[in-house]
Amino acid sequence: xxxxxxxxxxxxxxxxxxxxxxxxxxxxxxxxxxxxxxxxxxxxxxxxxxxxxxxxxxxxxxxxxxxxxxxxxxxxxxxxxxxxxxxxxxxxxxxxxxxxxxxxxxxxxxxxxxxxxxxxxxxxxxxxxxxxxxxxxxxxxxxxxxxxxxxxxxxxxxxxxxxxxxxxxxxxxxxxxxxxxxxxxxxxxxxxxxxxxxxxxxxxxxxxxxxxxxxxxxxxxxxxxxxxxxxxxxxxxxxxxxxxxxxxxxxxxxxxxxxxxxxxxxxxxxxxxxxxxxxxxx
Numbered sequence: 001x002x003x004x005x006x007x008x009x010x011x012x013x014x015x016x017x018x019x020x021x022x023x024x025x026x027x028x029x030x031x032x033x034x035x036x037x038x039x040x041x042x043x044x045x046x047x048x049x050x051x052x053x054x055x056x057x058x059x060x061x062x063x064x065x066x067x068x069x070x071x072x073x074x075x076x077x078x079x080x081x082x083x084x085x086x087x088x089x090x091x092x093x094x095x096x097x098x099x100x101x102x103x104x105x106x107x108x109x110x111x112x113x114x115x116x117x118x119x120x121x122x123x124x125x126x127x128x129x130x131x132x133x134x135x136x137x138x139x140x141x142x143x144x145x146x147x148x149x150x151x152x153x154x155x156x157x158x159x160x161x162x163x164x165x166x167x168x169x170x171x172x173x174x175x176x177x178x179x180x181x182x183x184x185x186x187x188x189x190x191x192x193x194x195x196x197x198x199x200x201x202x203x204x205x206x207x208x209x210x211x212x213x214x215x216x217x218x219x220x221x222x223x224x225x226x227x228x229x230x231x232x233x234x235x236x237x238x239x240x241x242x243x244x245x246x247x248x249x250x251x252x253x254x255x256x257x258x259x260x261x262x263x264x265x266x267x268x269x270x271x272x273x274x275x276x277x278x279x280x281x282x
Contacts, residue, residue: 017273023265030259034079041073044229053245063247065238074229075251081230082211082259085145089210090203092149097156098199102187104157105164115161118154126151130213131222139225144217148210159202160195167194197274204267208260215256231256 048068056063062071104114121129130147137143167173173190181190217223218232226233231252238248 017269019265020269020273023262023267023269026258026262027266030079030255030262031083033076034083037073037076037080041076042070044069044073044077045227046070053241053248055245056247062251063245065234065248066241066245071234071248071251074234075231075255077229078231078234078252079255079259081141081224081228082214082256085141085148085214086207086211086259086263088145089149089152090207092145093152093156093206094199094203096149096153098160098195100153101157101160101195102164102191105161106168106183106187106191111161114157118157121151122154124151127213127216130217131220134217134222139223141224141228144214144223147217148213152206152210156199156202156206159198163195163198164191167191201267201271201274204263204270208263208267211256211260211263 046069048064051060051064051068052066054060054064054068060070060072062075065071065074100114100118104111126148129151130144133147133150134143137146168191173186176186176190214223214230215232215235218230219236221236223232224230226237234252235249235256238245238252241248
């Protein structure tokens, strides 16, 4: 047991939950780099044809691409888009799925209609739905967020609905209902807290999935516009020069893998920490 000192408490937490610490640390470093990007890097869209396809050097830490743009600057700025898409998709899908799942799980009549709609949305492949929406509405960060969030909402809805169905008939909920507690207050005070732990974990996995999906859409040319520096756009434009300039694809590829790994580690650690069955076993 820790003796009460901050260092001892931190060491004990690291020993018991290493995945949370490692994932949160990596993610924090990426977030910090994304925040500081405008102040510590060059202009990511500045074209310098005279410097095209230069290998890593003291002047260009990660080399330059086929148009002479600084790969380090583009990679760091690309983190801003990836994190924005991942976090926004997670928030939108979790909030929307939470509201719909609470209503569907508590009201049987709503459940019969809503879940059939959710089943219909889940029947459409997520990547095809995203490509169709981008083609219909145009390529932009906002459209990409909407296109990625829509397929995630049914998954969150089903998760929340299952929690509500397992909680709504418990004695303390029945007691509150028999005392005349209004439905809104009943959902907020007695049912909503039970969804917090699984939603936090699900949100981290949605964030990682959204970052990968955005990169995949950008790689296919159906994501953010080419002039916006994103890891998917960088990988797509670098594939033609892989043999003569491999450094052009290493930086965005490694950063994409590290961020997704960090978010997944954080999600796994939170699941182990918040799930009482796993906590007791550990």
